[in-house]
Amino acid sequence: MSEQEGTIEKMMMPKPFKFFDSHGHPGLEKKGIMERPGCFDMWAGNTVGARTLMGARAALGDPNPMSIITKPEECPEFSPQTFIDYMDRSNVEAMCLQCIHGISDPYPGNKEGWKWYVPNEYVKKEFIDAYPGRFTAVGGVHARYGKEAAVEMVLSAHECGFPGCKFHTPTAGYPNNPDLYPAYEKMSELGMHLQVHTGQEELPGTRAKYQDPVYLDDVAMDFPNLRILQLHCGLFNNPMQGLWNVMKFENVYTDITVPHPTLMQFKYYWDLDHMRVLEFFMPDKVFYGTDFPLTLTVYQAMIDNIMNMPLSLDFKYKLMGDNFRKFLNWESKSDNP
Ligand SMILES: [Zn+2]
Structure with a gap:
C-alpha cells in the first residue's frame, strides 16, 4: 500500500499545518487604552463596530455584553496574551499586526477629524518583543501632516524592524495622493512593503470614495518595485477592481480578510x-487574515470553513x-511551519 495519504484523508485533516494570520489589530487592549487615540471608541458607544464586538465581550467574560460601554473600566479583559491564547487554540503560528496612523476628514460634530493611533513602539514592546516568533507588524503612515512627516513615519517603522507600513485610506485619504509619494519612494529604497485598506469601513469620519481599490492602480503603476498588499480586496465597495489589481500588477497582492463575517457579503x-x-488566477498572491479581535468569536470557525472547502x-x-511567509521572508521559530 502506498505510504501517501489519499485525497479523502487529506481533506479530513482539520489542521495539517500551522497557519499565519496576515491581518490583526493591536490597540484594543484594556491596559492604557486611553493612551491610544481611537481605540476606546471601538468598544464604546452604540456604533456598528461596538455592537459587532459585543460577541467578543461575551466570549471574554463580560457579564453584560449587550450594555453600551461608556468608560474605559468597562472594557473587557483583553491583552496581548488573549491574542496568543486564540492563536494557540487555532494552530496559528504568527500574526501580522497593523500599527495605525490616521486622522479622518472633518465631519459634523468633529472639526478636527477622528483620530486613530496605535504607536509602533507600543506594538514592538508589548507584542513582538514579549512573544518572540509570534508577531510581526507594519507601521502606520499618512500624509495629513505633510510629505516629510510621512517619510518620518516610514523611518520609524524601519527602526522598529517592521517589514512594511500600512496606509488606512478611510481615515487618511486617497492612496495615490502625491504627498505620499516620497514615503513610497523611501519604502521602496528600504525594501519595505505597503499595505493599503480597500473596501468599506464604519469608523467615524471615514469616506467610501477613498477606499475604492481603483486608486491603487496609480500607486502600483508608479512604483513597480514597491510590493503592495491590498487589504480586504475592495470588499463591499469594488471587489472586482480588487481582483483585477492583483491580476494586472505583479507587485500587488491581496488578503481575503472580512472584518465582520456575519455582516459582510458571504x-x-x-x-x-x-x-x-x-x-485559479492568483494562487501565490493571496493571504489569509482575520481582523482579530473583530472576529474573535469565529476565529476557529473561519479557519475550519476554509480548510473544509x-x-x-x-x-x-x-x-x-x-x-505570506514568503512575502515577508519569515523564518519560523518552530520546526512545524
Ligand atoms: Zn483590518
Whole structure:
C-alpha cells in the first residue's frame, strides 16, 4: 500500500499545518487604552463596530455584553496574551499586526477629524518583543501632516524592524495622493512593503470614495518595485477592481480578510466559487487574515470553513500561511511551519 495519504484523508485533516494570520489589530487592549487615540471608541458607544464586538465581550467574560460601554473600566479583559491564547487554540503560528496612523476628514460634530493611533513602539514592546516568533507588524503612515512627516513615519517603522507600513485610506485619504509619494519612494529604497485598506469601513469620519481599490492602480503603476498588499480586496465597495489589481500588477497582492463575517457579503469570503477564482488566477498572491479581535468569536470557525472547502490542499497551504511567509521572508521559530 502506498505510504501517501489519499485525497479523502487529506481533506479530513482539520489542521495539517500551522497557519499565519496576515491581518490583526493591536490597540484594543484594556491596559492604557486611553493612551491610544481611537481605540476606546471601538468598544464604546452604540456604533456598528461596538455592537459587532459585543460577541467578543461575551466570549471574554463580560457579564453584560449587550450594555453600551461608556468608560474605559468597562472594557473587557483583553491583552496581548488573549491574542496568543486564540492563536494557540487555532494552530496559528504568527500574526501580522497593523500599527495605525490616521486622522479622518472633518465631519459634523468633529472639526478636527477622528483620530486613530496605535504607536509602533507600543506594538514592538508589548507584542513582538514579549512573544518572540509570534508577531510581526507594519507601521502606520499618512500624509495629513505633510510629505516629510510621512517619510518620518516610514523611518520609524524601519527602526522598529517592521517589514512594511500600512496606509488606512478611510481615515487618511486617497492612496495615490502625491504627498505620499516620497514615503513610497523611501519604502521602496528600504525594501519595505505597503499595505493599503480597500473596501468599506464604519469608523467615524471615514469616506467610501477613498477606499475604492481603483486608486491603487496609480500607486502600483508608479512604483513597480514597491510590493503592495491590498487589504480586504475592495470588499463591499469594488471587489472586482480588487481582483483585477492583483491580476494586472505583479507587485500587488491581496488578503481575503472580512472584518465582520456575519455582516459582510458571504460571497467574498465563504463562497466556494470566489475561492476557486483565487485558486485559479492568483494562487501565490493571496493571504489569509482575520481582523482579530473583530472576529474573535469565529476565529476557529473561519479557519475550519476554509480548510473544509473542496479546494486543493496545495492552495490551502499557500493561502493559509505559506504565501505570506514568503512575502515577508519569515523564518519560523518552530520546526512545524
Ligand atoms: Zn483590518
